[in-house]
Amino acid sequence: xxxxxxxxxxxxxxxxxxxxxxxxxxxxxxxxxxxxxxxxxxxxxxxxxxxxxxxxxxxxxxxxxxxxxxxxxxxxxxxxxxxxxxxxxxxxxxxxxxxxxxxxxxxxxxxxxxxxxxxxxxxxxxxxxxxxxxxxxxxxxxxxxxxxxxxxxxxxxxxxxxxxxxxxxxxxxxxxxxxxxxxxxxxxxxxxxxxxxxxxxxxxxxxxxxxxxxxxxxxxxxxxxxxxxxxxxxxxxxxxxxxxxxxxxxxxxxxxxxxxxxxxxxxxxxxxxxxxxxxxxxxxxxxxxxxxxxxxxxxxxxxxxxxxxxxxxxxxxxxxxxxxxxxxxxxxxxxxxxxxxxxxxxxxxxxxxxxxxxxxxxxxxxxxxxxxx
Numbered sequence: 001x002x003x004x005x006x007x008x009x010x011x012x013x014x015x016x017x018x019x020x021x022x023x024x025x026x027x028x029x030x031x032x033x034x035x036x037x038x039x040x041x042x043x044x045x046x047x048x049x050x051x052x053x054x055x056x057x058x059x060x061x062x063x064x065x066x067x068x069x070x071x072x073x074x075x076x077x078x079x080x081x082x083x084x085x086x087x088x089x090x091x092x093x094x095x096x097x098x099x100x101x102x103x104x105x106x107x108x109x110x111x112x113x114x115x116x117x118x119x120x121x122x123x124x125x126x127x128x129x130x131x132x133x134x135x136x137x138x139x140x141x142x143x144x145x146x147x148x149x150x151x152x153x154x155x156x157x158x159x160x161x162x163x164x165x166x167x168x169x170x171x172x173x174x175x176x177x178x179x180x181x182x183x184x185x186x187x188x189x190x191x192x193x194x195x196x197x198x199x200x201x202x203x204x205x206x207x208x209x210x211x212x213x214x215x216x217x218x219x220x221x222x223x224x225x226x227x228x229x230x231x232x233x234x235x236x237x238x239x240x241x242x243x244x245x246x247x248x249x250x251x252x253x254x255x256x257x258x259x260x261x262x263x264x265x266x267x268x269x270x271x272x273x274x275x276x277x278x279x280x281x282x283x284x285x286x287x288x289x290x291x292x293x294x295x296x297x298x299x300x301x302x303x304x305x306x307x308x309x310x311x312x313x314x315x316x317x318x319x320x321x322x323x324x325x326x327x328x329x330x331x332x333x334x335x336x337x338x339x340x341x342x343x344x345x346x347x348x349x350x351x352x353x354x355x356x357x358x359x360x361x362x363x364x365x366x367x368x369x370x371x372x373x
Contacts, residue, residue, distance in 0.1 A: 008262050009210055010172045016183065016210075018203055019267045025199065028276040032198060035283040039240060042290060051238070052089050053293050058239045058286060059083045063104050066223050066244035069251055074101050092314075103130035104220065111224040112239055115231035118189045121181060124213075127224060131217045142215035147181070150174040155212050168259050171212035180211050188229070197233035202275035204229045206268060209258060223247070230279075241286035246278045254278075295372065296320040302373070306353060311336035312346050316355070319370050326359070326367035 006012055043051050063079045077095040082105040084091045107127040117123075125145040132144045148155055155171040172180060184207050193200055205226035212218045223244050231237055247254045253274070261271040299320060308316075315335050319327065333343035347368055350356040359367040 008170065009266065012266055014266050016207065017266055020269045020272050024269055025272055025276065028273060028280065029196060029198060032276055032280045032283065035280055039283055039286055043240060050293055050297055052087060054240050054290055055238050056083055056087055056089050057289050058242050059108065061245040062239060062242040063108055065242060065248040066220050067104055069244065069248050070219055099133050103133055106130045107224050108227060111228040112231045113237045115228045115237060119185055119228060124221065127221055128214050128217055131220060137216040147177045147213050148174055148215045169262050177211065177213050181213055184208065184211065199272055201226045201229035201233060202272045206261065206271055210262065241282045243279060243282045246282040246285065250278065292322065299372065303355065311338060312350060328367050
């Protein structure tokens, strides 16, 4: 039987015996491993404080972007505060607790911090319950902390208006889930894996998405399963790169490759090749993030002892963290929650200290940027 005799992977006669061509994947595997090694080498040289800052940035990005892939926008300040609390990193004032944010953070921390522990159905149920603390997805009541039951029909991934929806994927029927998930979990928890560790992360992600065992949240939990397997591959609970952030940057390609893979055969080399390309891009982005962390650290070391007020410290940190757009006196006033006169006074003091420089434009068009040396 070939792929033309069935519609989806889980219907294949050789399901779930994954096949892939290591000759094609060997070079990208080596590239990712090398980039990871260089990153870990750099992190070993920067000290604990800067490693914590890089870890905070990566985990914050991971939480934000795994939700953004599904169209859910979480509050940056709430996510950053939630991650910082768990890492024990002092970031000053903390944002109010948001239970939806807390659930995503809890799941990702459990997946990575306890990556060495067996992944069980009970643990997956806990992740699912954390994602949906009210028992609702939007306005729809869903089964929480248990497998879907297909009472409303088969689990389908669809798009388009209600009267002419396009079905992109249909998952296995609910009656098969207990057996299918047990088989996946046994594979994840095997003591002696046959596959290279990085490929296992890609396969685990794909396998979980294929089963789609919950009413909602399958994508986020699949990426958490991938994060757990990546943490095992790294041999570390600390995350310094975010695969979810890279997938969000390539969101359309992500859904396209998943759909093509689900409608193909058990040779998933193209999916694994794409997965490794995203992983390499994520690690390279982590190098750029570390560059920014080092720039920030050098900036504060250079101006140690310079008298600054709380507003100036706050906005300078925002600039160092990657402020989008041009900084004007009105934006300063909004960020620092102060009057226009106070904002202008703060800015003029920083220009006099050579910490900021004015743009060529004058009047209301004047903007300011950091003076970095």
